[in-house]
Amino acid sequence: MAVFVLKRLTxxxxxxxxxxxxxxxxxxxxxxxxxxxxxLTASAPRLTSLIPAKCFCTxxxxxxxxxxxxxxxxxxxxxxxxxxxxxxxxxxxxxxxGNMHRADVIRLMDERDLRLVLRSSDTEPPEYQLMTGIQxxxxxxRRREQEKAKPKxxxxxxKELTFSASIxxxxxxxxxxxxxxxxxxxxxxQITIKKRKHADEPENKAEEIFDQILQTMPGVATFLSRPQAxxxxxxxxxxxxxxxxxxxxxxxxSQTEKRDTLNKENGNGRESDVAHP
Numbered sequence: 308m309a310v311f312v313l314k315r316l317t318x319x320x321x322x323x324x325x326x327x328x329x330x331x332x333x334x335x336x337x338x339x340x341x342x343x344x345x346x347l348t349a350s351a352p353r354l355t356s357l358i359p360a361k362c363f364c365t366x367x368x369x370x371x372x373x374x375x376x377x378x379x380x381x382x383x384x385x386x387x388x389x390x391x392x393x394x395x396x397x398x399x400x401x402x403x404x405g406n407m408h409r410a411d412v413i414r415l416m417d418e419r420d421l422r423l424v425l426r427s428s429d430t431e432p433p434e435y436q437l438m439t440g441i442q443x444x445x446x447x448x449r450r451r452e453q454e455k456a457k458p459k460x461x462x463x464x465x466k467e468l469t470f471s472a473s474i475x476x477x478x479x480x481x482x483x484x485x486x487x488x489x490x491x492x493x494x495x496x497q498i499t500i501k502k503r504k505h506a507d508e509p510e511n512k513a514e515e516i517f518d519q520i521l522q523t524m525p526g527v528a529t530f531l532s533r534p535q536a537x538x539x540x541x542x543x544x545x546x547x548x549x550x551x552x553x554x555x556x557x558x559x560x561s562q563t564e565k566r567d568t569l570n571k572e573n574g575n576g577r578e579s580d581v582a583h584p
Contacts, residue, residue, distance in 0.1 A: 382443050382450075384422040385435070387413055397426070397436040406432060464492075465546075469499040472512045479516065483523045486547065490528045493549050501542040513543040526550065526558045 389409040396404040396412055399421060407415075412435070416423055421437040438446070466489045468482060489496050498520070500513040509515075517534050531548040550558065 382424050382438075382446050384443065385425055386423070387416075389413070389423070389435075391433050393432045395430065395432050395434045397434070399437050399439055399442060401436075412437075463495055465495045465497060467497045467499070469501065471501050471503060472516060473503050474516070479519070483520050486520060487524050487527065490524060490547060490549050495531060496547045497544065498547065499537065499542050499544045501538075517543070517545055521547070526555060526562075529554065 389412065392409060393406050394409060394412065396407045396415075398404055399419075412423065415421070416437065419437070421439060422443060424436050424438050424443060426434040426436050468486065470478075470482065474482075486496050486498070498517070500516055502513060514534055521528060521530070527550060528547045529550055531546040534543045534545040536542070537544045
């Protein structure tokens, strides 16, 4: 009986010690696994870098459009909105008044009842001119006429015409009329004249025909490329074009000089006949 009691006490002691050991190590295990408090530095969100961007706005675009309209060479009455403090001023007759303060320019506008027009914004200081309303209207009309007179950009049209050197005069006159109609439309006309084989016509027959065609259009057409041999020398080819504005003016001036010279010679001849009968 005593042995049984001793064995039971021994087992109870071992059980108690195991329980204490488990509690001790379990307590430290829990403490070790307890998460540490989060630091403020680690939890703070990272700021992304700011990229400057142009916001969508129509105000700046409108201002750019106004600047373009002001500098495109059109005549616009600026009124009293003079951006520069000092400007160069021309009067209504085109005389240079020199550099003036904008306050003085506004006072001059009121005194003479004139408008102020921007001539050039690229100069320093910018250049303005005082003009009347009628002057502005006339200048606008003149510029419109100049724009209409400018040739429109586009591909050059080329017409081609081929005939024999033995062409009859009637047929040649018909072709000359057709060529002149094309030239007046600013077309380029390529003319090819074929030589007849074993013909009794002179060697320069084709050149004479080219000159004859050109003489029917004085002050209108000229050679873009002079006659040259093609197709192995069996034909001659040239290209005619319309005269430029400068060439037309030169032609008119030369004709005027010839007329004046003839008139002077005829006048001198009549005077000499009267003086010496």
